[in-house]
Amino acid sequence: MIDDITRIAGAAPVLIADASSVDELRAVEADLLGKKGELTLLKKGMGGLDPEGRKAAGAALNEARESIEAALAVRRNDLERAERASMVATEQLDLTELLETPERGSLHLVTQTWDRLVDVFIGMGFSVAEGPEVETDWYNFEALNIPAAHPARGMWDTLYVDLGDPETVLLRTHTSPVQIRVMTDGEPPIYAVMPGRVYRRDTADASHMPVFHQIEGLVVDRNISFADLAGTLEAFTSAYFGGSIHSRLRPSYFPFTEPSAEYDINCVFCEGNGCRTCGQTGWLELGGCGMVHPTVLTNVGLDPEEWSGFAFGFGLDRLALMRHGVDDIREMYTGDVRFLEQFPS
Amino acid sequence: MKVLLSWLQEFAPFPSDDPVALGDVMSDLGMAVESIERIGEGLDGIVTVKVLELRKHPDADKIQLVDVDLGDGEALQICCGATNLTVGDVVPLATLGTTMPDGMEIARRKMRGEWSNGMLCSGRELALGEDHSGIYILDPSLALGTPIVEALGITPDVLFDLEINPNRPDAMSVAGVARDLAARLGLPFAIPVPTVEELAGDAGSIASVDIIDPDLCGLFHIRVIEGIKVEPSPRWISDRLTALGMRPINNVVDASNYVMLELGQPNHTYDLATVPGGALRVRWAHDGETITTLDGIERTLTGGRDGVITDASDSAIGIAGVMGGASTEISETTTTVLLECAWWQPMAIARSSKFMGLRSEASARFERGVDPAIVDLAARRLAELLAPSGARLVQGSVSADGDLSVTPAVRVRTKRVNQLLGTEIATEQIVSLLTPIGFVCSATDEVEVLSVTVPTFRPDTTNETDVIEEIARHYGYSKIVGRAPTSAHTGSLTPIQRDRRSIRQVLVGRGIHEAMPLPFLAPGDLARCGLPAEAVTVTNPLAAEESILRTSLRPGLLRAIAYNESHRTDGVSLFELGKVFALPAHGETLPDEREHLAVALAGCDARAAANIWALLAQTLGLNDVGIDQSAPPAGLHPGRSGVLRRGGEQLGEIGEIDPGVLDALGLRERVAWLQLDLGVALAAPHGEHRYHHISRYPSSDLDLAFEVDNAVAAASIEAAVRSAAGPLLVTVNLFDVFRGHPVPDGRRSLAYRLRLQAPDRTLTDEDIGGVQRSVVEALIPLGATLRG
Incomplete structure (x- = not known):
């Protein structure tokens, strides 16, 4: 039996080396070590040996098996590598x-x-905060200290809708009615911004649309001052436009704020040096702001002696156009994919 | 409002050396400088020349060849596009090397093969007015070769164009701007007292006024000027009017306008001969009353809205505060003028001029509120201006009072000032800021509290906050140090705002572009899309295309797809998140305004929309929403659409645009459609993605194919499978749909793969067989049979 084992072990390396694929090698492995393989059959025949012969045959079998397995592993590795290389x-x-x-x-x-x-x-x-786009005269004008026939109504060209009494329901001309709603529905302290779509009776051209977007901000709390307004807008300016861009406030007039101011920033194109976009002034007019008018606070049931606040607002479309160098606002609203796809995110 | 530096300097000694710095101060005071123009500057190199000969350009129809003489007798050829020249005219020539006021440099150049040795100038090119219709023709007696500045007697000056806020009636005059500016600069300010010799007599015996409606007119002041000789104004007056944008007419009208611009008091001159007995009456107009105004237009007035000045016979001869009438207009034969300086109720004038669509320099001032204290000053100033032509002011005046409120003194607390401004301004400083602009401050019994009397030229200032704004303005906004926010408040998006971002991310990730069509529709747009026509209409649209508020996002997105198709972009995918407006619910004033999401996929069929919906439902965690195809929504393909339903609630519509609608809109491709009412869809709790324990034991797959009637929705089969499979079911997927032999007509095969797993053990064959038996049994009522 030892001889048979030696013969098989001796012949195995040639058989293994002759296998030219992983599949062939698997067949060789089955012939040698499988359930019906030669070594397995020899092992089954060991029962007829005496204990001493069985021990010697067992040792030889193990030795042969180990050497064959090692040879198989080496060959398999080589073949697999070659096959993967040709597949790749x-x-x-x-x-x-x-x-x-x-x-x-x-x-x-x-x-x-x-x-x-x-x-x-x-x-x-x-x-x-958000609110409806169709509003009543109260929210859009009256509550904001703009009574009917107030000359300041001329500041907004209003589109009215055929609901209620004539000229009582309108397409909001600014997002300020949301301020009234926030103050009416909630309680100070209020720290809120109101982005939204607004409407004006305006013919579309390169820089105007009858429909556009604004964002306004409102703060109502105890001891809020004009200095807080200036500081907040300055903080926003550098956060949004970058640290080198600063803000300034100039006296202005809005019925719903007092003192009122124009909110300018350093021109983002020339950083204040003067260029064509800013008309050589170094400044861009961004929007309006001011301390919430005491009448507005009273209109929403807040005591102006107890509460004070500031509000600000500016157009959103222009910022979008500025950032990407778009020179005609109408391009944004045609739905032309050749335009839209230029700005994935 | 435009102001000239030289005019401002008549009220305070402003420096001339740095107009830009002066402009910056005006801006900082809230009178924003829109432009600064230097008059008489940049005219060096422009000289008088005489036209010697006009010739046709051989090669251009619109250009003439002009030979001019600079005084040396030589003919110099110029090419010129203007046609108002005749031989012998003396005109301005910009010689070679001249830099024009607008920066253009004049060089010798060829125009269509002919040399031009300079440029003949229009008034606008010389910055001497707006006229650009032809070359500026000069006095023919001028010596040739004279510099234009000398020839025209132009005094260098600076013109500021200011944007005046509605709450600054005082700044609607040169004097008012000067007062504000002088206060900031610490310069002395004074309005010169007119020197007028008064003619003996009594205006009271010549004229009278009766204010019938005191709520219309607060003050009506009349002076009479005799010895009027209507002629052109002196040059300095007409130049100043022109510079400020008013057309010179004659000395009387010009003096009237001059006083309005200078002092802010609009006034009106009547030819006394046309006013019987010099008697005027002031009242509200009668409905339908007519008057022909100075501009020759007959206007119909509205009772209670417009005010009129009438003569003794009660016929209207002027519209109060807006425009005078033609019948009493100054003419060449006028010898005596009845001069009106009045104070009209600002709201009345605002209403009247707005609804009449008639805005004048006078109404613009009256509606802001003029200074009732200067009516006689204005009259005397006007007489002073006319005096050189021989006009004389008659002694005495006629004055009638109506309702004229006086602003009570305002209590101003220093503490409040600093609280609102975030400053530390002392009471004394408040006094020194307010005093130069005419606010009279006096101490009160209270500490650090002032009593401030507001000047009559600041009717806008009526309360403490108004005064605080004035303090801030003159203190300087730029000196108020910003306080960085140190808010303890936290901000965050609301759930719907977060959901919107998720929706957008998913759709963009699927290659869909966000569009924002305008929310306006034209009549017929809804019907063309197969939608009901009831909608909220716009009262005063600028165009019919903007006369209806959309009730659906569909017309807008389909129009955008058509736009893209017409520009050769097919297969466009768009989405929109926006408001739609339905007529108000019963008892409501505002429309039923809802936020919708719509997705339109051109070149795709309804299944694409269903896939997008599946994705969105997963993203938003919207479970239990079914597609109900039993009643196809309007405007969608009847066989390929349905309603998104959660229980009894309708969340949206899904499918494909009706082929008839596609035709009506001229769309070439099919369009898959999805719309979702976000308010309804997101109102119920959603998006709770709870953790499910993942079993450590192996799973088994069970594939089952059923033969089902076409009429039975796959969704109901799947629902039945889910409920019958019980707790062992992990997932169920439809992996094959098959129609045709051997499946009979009207039926199809639906193949599902069920993945089964137990949390606590490996499944046995019995487990799997049990699931199969329950599923097959559960599908029997749906007419589904297991295929072998």
């Missing part, structure tokens, strides 16, 4: 040879700007 060679791909590239959609420029602004204000502790 045939699987070569030209990664620029693409038939259908998936397309990403795009967020509207207004949405991108909206989100960016809102994120900055959330970082500053503001919540985000």
